[in-house]
Amino acid sequence: MSPHRRSDAERNRRRIIEAGIEVLSADPEANIGEVAEASGVGRTTLYRHFDTRDELVDAILEEMIERSRRQAAATDPDPEDPATAIRGLSRAHLDMALIFGSLIQARNGLSPVVESAKDTDESPTKVFLDRARRAGTIRTDQPREWQQTVMQVVTLTAIDEVRAGEIGKDDAYEMVALTLSAILLPADG
Amino acid sequence: MGAEGAQRRDAVANRQAVIDAATGLLPLDPGAGMQEIADRSGLGRSTVYRHFPTREALFRALLREVIATSGEELEDLLRGQPDLAAGLCDVGDLLVRVGMRYRFLYSHRHEAAPMLNRVGHDPSTPLAEFLAVARGRGEVRSDLPIAWLVCQFIALTIALVGDVITGRVEREGADRLLGDTFIAMTVARA
Structure with a gap:
């Protein structure tokens, strides 16, 4: 060619x-x-x-994950200010996930693209968690893997709530930030 | 009505026998087939298939069963529990234990989502009532709805089971980790 x-x-x-x-x-x-x-x-x-249609949807999901990562990295999470960093990261994830959600529905069955995205190393969330743990600004008595899971799960659950009409998008930003800060920040912080 | 009623009772009992056999067998042998489940239930294969035409139908019933029994266990656990943190610790413990026992259902978690969502928003579940009472004492933070907390508890439990299955998080200490996570997000801070 x-x-x-x-x-x-x-x-x-x-x-x-x-x-x-x-x-x-x-x-x-x-x-x-x-x-x-x-x-x-x-x-x-x-x-x-x-x-196939699934192949197209997977390519779209891959693109969205890449964008989601760029968006999250663009919030420039500061390990010295974890509350603000958590707020920024979760907001970026919520925004992308709101678009994502319907795309995931667009695929027949689970997408391997989405499943494997969880374990990649370049995730801005993982980078932030590692730095903040080293700086001692978030808890280190929870495994980092669990903290990463928590950030993902709390956000995804919020998306379900927004989609079901239980809460509004602005409530979701606030509730996710409050929940994650409570879990990840040291109790005396 | 008499004979019909008896037939109906038989059908209900048979259905439950299949569910009991499956919940007994599948944790030990996740690959067990319908024949093995039928053998254990003491019923014929055709009777089992009449109640559950597909493996998927059986798994949906199992999900319902596990959700219902966990609800009952939570009720026993939290009845008369005066301490929020101790209660949440026990809840974490119980949910990890149930989640690990029924980990063969993990790959069916997406089918359970609508059911779990209803449970999460039901204010009359033992967990929601426990939190409401503790909120009355000023111990539960007032800026997050109870349904939000319960939905997050459920989602976190399933995620932790997934992390243990894949080896991301160790089984040892997982119950403490979950209870501790619940406490951190629930307790009103001074």
């Missing part, structure tokens, strides 16, 4: 993914034809990039 054609292919792939994010986060049931239409590339081109 010539470099020119390769960059065309790359551009098409990006357009499909962007369109997919838009279409599927609005309607998790949307079919691949609707994504093709929104992206402006033909169905045949779309199928050249993605064999």
